[in-house]
Structure formats: C-alpha cells, structure tokens
C-alpha cells in the first residue's frame with residue numbers, strides 16, 4: 001500500500017488541505033491519504049480548538065472521499081506532536097507500507113526547525129506542494145510539485161474570511177458549536193463594541209429562552225447585530241446602493257443595521273431570513289417579529305451600558321410585546337433629549 005500522510009492542526013480543515021490530498025492521489029498514485037490532526041503542534045504556540053471538534057470537522061469534510069481517512073495517532077499520544085514519533089510508530093505498525101509525507105511550501109521553508117529532519121526524510125518520501133506558486137530551495141531530498149492554488153489558510157478562516165473555502169457542512173458545524181465566531185466579530189469592531197456584542201448575544205439568548213424561541217438564532221442575531229458598525233460611510237454606501245437605496249434618507253448612524261443584514265449573508269454565509277430581518281430592523285425597532293423585538297430590547301438594555309436595567313429586562317422576559325413598547329418609548333424620550 002502507498003499512503004500519503006498529511007499532518008496539520010486542521011483548525012479548521014479547508015479546501016487547501018483537500019486539494020493537496022487530491023493532488024497526492026493524482027501525482028503520487030497513492031492508495032489512500034491519511035489526515036493526521038496534531039494534538040499539540042511544535043511550531044505554533046496557539047491553543048488549538050478541542051480535539052473533538054477538529055476531529056469532527058475532519059470527518060465531515062472527508063466523508064465524500066473514500067480514499068481520504070483520518071488517523072488519530074497524534075491525538076492519542078500526549079504531549080507535543082512530533083512527526084518523527086508518528087512516522088516511527090506508523091513504520092512499526094505497517095512495516096510493508098510506503099509512506100509519503102505531504103507538506104506545503106511554508107513548512108518546507110522551516111523544515112530545519114522540525115525535529116530530526118535528516119531521519120524524517122529516511123522514514124518517508126517527503127513531498128512538497130506549493131501554496132502560492134513558489135518553489136523553495138532546499139538541501140533535503142524533497143520532491144516539489146505545483147498544485148492548483150487554494151489561497152486560504154485556517155487562520156484566515158478563524159478570523160471570518162474566505163469561509164467559502166470550507167465544506168458547507170463544516171461551516172454548519174462551526175456555527176452549531178460556536179467555534180471561532182466571536183473572533184469573526186472581534187476582527188471587525190472596536191474592543192468596546194465587541195464586549196457589547198457578546199453581552200447582547202447572551203441577553204438575546206435569555207430573552208429567547210423566556211419566550212420559547214430558538215436561543216441559537218437569538219445568540220447569532222445578538223453577536224452579529226453590529227457587525228457593520230465600524231464601517232465608514234464610503235464603505236457602506238455601495239452596500240446601501242445595492243440593497244436598499246431608499247433607506248439612504250436615514251442618518252448614516254442607522255445604516256449599519258441594513259448593511260449588517262446583508263454582510264451576514266455575503267461574508268458569513270448565514271442564510272436565515274429571521275436573522276437578517278432582525279438585524280435589518282434592530283436600530284429603529286421597526287418590526288414586530290419576535291426576534292426583531294428581542295434584539296431591539298437587548299441592544300438597548302445591555303447591562304454594559306451602565307444604566308439600571310434589571311426591572312426592564314425582567315419586564316421583557318415576562319411580556320415581549322409590552323417590554324418592546326416600553327423600550328421603544330424610553331428610546332424615543334432619549335432621542336428627543338438628544339435633540340433628534
């Protein structure tokens with residue numbers, strides 16, 4: 001058996017990894033590709049997402065490819081995951097197999113930093129695929145191939161970019177288990193706005209629970225409601241032209257609701273009409289949909305704003321329509337006081 005091994009953190013697995021595995025099947029004519037998720041990577045000091053979640057995402061992403069398998073050998077071993085230990089163990093376990101170890105050219109550039117590089121290249125045929133069209137000079141006997149570029153990395157995905165390079169079901173898993181999602185917001189708003197967004201998300205959940213609504217949906221409405229808040233007028237204008245030109249009559253301070261409702265579809269691939277609708281109306285409180293009422297109230301009653309909100313929160317939990325009226329009234333008084 002000829003086996004290609006692809007080690008990595010897979011936090012999360014994306015199309016770049018899959019493309020590499022496909023190329024390995026084509027050019028190396030291997031029988032299978034084994035994905036080996038690391039327990040703890042030697043060259044990155046970030047705390048990884050749990051083994052359970054990374055493993056689950058890998059299984060989802062590989063489900064349609066019978067030649068691609070997950071081998072959890074490194075997750076079953078405590079401590080730092082050194083490739084040398086993995087290869088020694090695999091050799092013992094499968095003495096008749098030929099192994100190829102796949103790396104991207106970013107790894108080839110730092111191959112000297114790997115543990116026992118000279119022994120490594122004796123234990124497996126190391127093969128490098130370029131991530132960006134560049135081949136690298138190396139003193140090691142490592143074959144290099146060009147591959148169809150997949151300009152994506154797990155770190156970009158963790159920041160909420162290029163989510164279209166994920167298997168749809170993996171993205172669904174990410175949202176279901178709330179992986180990385182706070183960072184999607186943290187990347188895009190000020191620290192204060194970020195704390196507000198997380199706090200509102202939790203309050204939305206509480207309100208949803210009190211009224212027998214979907215708490216996960218409410219959480220995402222709260223978390224994403226201000227995703228467009230830090231965008232400038234220049235950036236928002238083309239979005240406004242495209243989605244609701246008629247609303248440009250409103251002050252710019254109101255636009256982030258309209259723009260945010262579209263950004264969550266086009267950037268974050270959240271296609272849920274109730275979520276979009278609630279975010280669209282959250283600034284002006286112009287909808288009586290329960291989720292729209294919830295986010296309007298949670299936004300105004302966020303405890304982090306520093307006002308006494310305990311009684312109002314209790315009122316919203318008891319009677320959503322009444323609480324909504326009350327918050328709207330408070331808001332009208334507040335805006336009048338500000339001269340609006």
Ligand SMILES: Nc1ncnc2c1ncn2[C@@H]1O[C@H](COP(=O)(O)OP(=O)(O)O)[C@@H](O)[C@H]1O
Nearest residue numbers: 007008009010016103104107131150152153154
């Ligand atoms: N977009 C990509 N194209 C080609 N190879 C990639 C790509 N992304 C990751 N790899 C390779 O896959 C292996 C595992 O990478 P990993 O640490 O899980 O992901 P990432 O580099 O995306 O954070 C490494 O050898 C890396 O070079």
